[in-house]
Amino acid sequence: MFDYDFMRHAFAAAGIVAVLSGIVGYFLVLRGQTFAGHALSHVGFAGATGAVLLGVSPLTGLIAFTLLAGLGMGVLGDRLQGRDVAIGVVLSLSLGIGLLFLHFFTSYATQATALLFGNVFGVNLSTVGVLALLATISLLALAAITRPLLFSSLQPELAEAKGVNPRLVSMLFLGIVALTTAACAQVVGVLLVFALMVGPAATAQRLASRLSHAVVLSALIALIEAWGGIALAYVSDWPASFWITALSALGYFLSLSFSRLFSHQLA
Amino acid sequence: MNRDVAPKRLEPTVELEHATLTLGGRKILSDISLTINAGEFIGVLGPNGAGKTTLMRALLGLIPISAGSLRVLGEAARRGNPAIGYVPQFRSQAAQSALRGWDFVAAAADGHRWGLPLPDRRRRRLVSDAIALVGAERLAERPINGLSGGERQRLLLAQALLGEPKLLLLDEPLISLDPHHQKVVVDLVREVQQRLDIAVLFSAHELNPLLPAIDRVLYLGKGQAALGTVDDVITGPVLSRLYGSDIDVVRLRGRIFVMSGGLDLEHDAHQHEHEHGGGHHHEHEHHHAHR
Numbered sequence: 001m002f003d004y005d006f007m008r009h010a011f012a013a014a015g016i017v018a019v020l021s022g023i024v025g026y027f028l029v030l031r032g033q034t035f036a037g038h039a040l041s042h043v044g045f046a047g048a049t050g051a052v053l054l055g056v057s058p059l060t061g062l063i064a065f066t067l068l069a070g071l072g073m074g075v076l077g078d079r080l081q082g083r084d085v086a087i088g089v090v091l092s093l094s095l096g097i098g099l100l101f102l103h104f105f106t107s108y109a110t111q112a113t114a115l116l117f118g119n120v121f122g123v124n125l126s127t128v129g130v131l132a133l134l135a136t137i138s139l140l141a142l143a144a145i146t147r148p149l150l151f152s153s154l155q156p157e158l159a160e161a162k163g164v165n166p167r168l169v170s171m172l173f174l175g176i177v178a179l180t181t182a183a184c185a186q187v188v189g190v191l192l193v194f195a196l197m198v199g200p201a202a203t204a205q206r207l208a209s210r211l212s213h214a215v216v217l218s219a220l221i222a223l224i225e226a227w228g229g230i231a232l233a234y235v236s237d238w239p240a241s242f243w244i245t246a247l248s249a250l251g252y253f254l255s256l257s258f259s260r261l262f263s264h265q266l267a
Numbered sequence: 268m269n270r271d272v273a274p275k276r277l278e279p280t281v282e283l284e285h286a287t288l289t290l291g292g293r294k295i296l297s298d299i300s301l302t303i304n305a306g307e308f309i310g311v312l313g314p315n316g317a318g319k320t321t322l323m324r325a326l327l328g329l330i331p332i333s334a335g336s337l338r339v340l341g342e343a344a345r346r347g348n349p350a351i352g353y354v355p356q357f358r359s360q361a362a363q364s365a366l367r368g369w370d371f372v373a374a375a376a377d378g379h380r381w382g383l384p385l386p387d388r389r390r391r392r393l394v395s396d397a398i399a400l401v402g403a404e405r406l407a408e409r410p411i412n413g414l415s416g417g418e419r420q421r422l423l424l425a426q427a428l429l430g431e432p433k434l435l436l437l438d439e440p441l442i443s444l445d446p447h448h449q450k451v452v453v454d455l456v457r458e459v460q461q462r463l464d465i466a467v468l469f470s471a472h473e474l475n476p477l478l479p480a481i482d483r484v485l486y487l488g489k490g491q492a493a494l495g496t497v498d499d500v501i502t503g504p505v506l507s508r509l510y511g512s513d514i515d516v517v518r519l520r521g522r523i524f525v526m527s528g529g530l531d532l533e534h535d536a537h538q539h540e541h542e543h544g545g546g547h548h549h550e551h552e553h554h555h556a557h558r
Contacts, residue, residue, distance in 0.1 A: 032360040143383050151378020154364070154371055157355035158426065161327040162379040163347030209367035209410040211384075 001234050006121050010240070013123040013131050014226040017187045018196060020135040022222030024142060024180040025201035026215050027173065031153045034198045035084060036073055036174065039091045041181045041193040043069040046094040048115050048190075049101035058115060059130060062190075063182040070178030074171025118189030118241040120230060127186060134183045138176050145172050150211075187226065188241045195241075196222055199248030206255040221251055278305040280434050280466035281326060285335035288318060288325050295321045297490040298335065303468070303483075305433070308460050309494075310477040311470035313487035314510065314532065319470040320356070322487070323436045326468075327353060340433055347379060352427035352435040356442065357419065361411060368407040368414070368422045372398055375426045397425040400459060417448035424456065428463075435460065437469045441476060449476040456480070473533045474501065475522045501525070 044066040051061025152159040152166040184193045204218035229244030281303040288296040295318040328346040373394045403421045441449045457480040460467045488509030506514040517524040
């Protein structure tokens, strides 16, 4: 399986993206902002197709759009709280615009599928390099804001009283989420970003209550699911994205029944 | 029941001189002068919107005063003052989180600094000390989404006590607790307050749960404030002025009821808060919901 370049690239890309998504996703779940992450990836679709139209690489458009949207969401901050309808409208509008852009480029039907559902076997070496760079930047930025991020996620009012600027922290975090989303879309596509960003994190949160354990576990689960999905795709010839979503869902539902079992024993 | 007038030594912790607090163009408190001393437990009462939270936010430096002066421990109020502990009303997303209590408390220990929460001995002792102070060692090992409202308040208190502040502000910590857990929380705060010898401002909708603990009452209403012993402040004339309507004070078997035209005002306010308290786990009993 590792004899082929495309397989090695797929494993490398998925590995980088999984660790990044698992870690960033943990904080996304902790903050209850998973829908924002979902929406960001959709905005990215318009960016990616627009980039194709302009003759730029789709990844560039994806990054530019998600980053802008992420920072914008951060600036709006609390005003977006409970605005799921507004976010949803923007989300579908973005998909619609993406579709329009594709319409002008009819030859890009395969490109559309790749953007929407991912094409991890189409990742080349230079994309792996870009993903590694994105992951490095995102994780360094996350490390820089971890303490105020945790504080303002768990106790926003107290954090503000202690001198934290929750809006700045939220903006920086959503910027990181945007980069992660863009990277994640390279593996599972914009529609299935949830599978790597939210599934493993939600699973880890149910299994580990210690912060450090939960973050590491989240990255580990994402890695297992991403690599497992690729291996299963290689064996079965079914799409890798399908297998990753299947493993992500399986992991989550297993953790649900596991924690229910566990809490029964406690009671 | 209440120790008459209190402080033996007069070290002002909170000083307001002709202070006016404005929020969104509306005067919340106007021309207030008062002094709260070290070691005092103050119950902060008043109808909804009377400015209990606003006053606390001003002490924390989150809202500027529009006139007069406001001093905390001898200096002007400023954000990030480590000498103030704060328990905000808890409606955070965090209640749903499966994070263990220890990490929840620890997030407040160094959350005002950038960077990673790396384990170090000083940080660990700071957090453990605060947790031990409120007797939450065992709770700290459990995930917070599995805790009851009263248990959560214990962790919130630990968080506020990190670094042993000189002034502790508690914003409605009794909301959505049943009478038993209300008593537990009040007793705990009283015990900690006496042990650390700090000033406490404890806001509540109802006076009665606080009666055994408080030294003085700060009653807010109609932009005004009255600070004094329960006997001085909880009277018909004083409260009529603060509510802007005729108030009767009825004492019954050691409990005090503030009534307007036969309606129990504090219970009404409390119930109102219940209805809007959404998202809380309903482990509390609606002991006065039906009438």
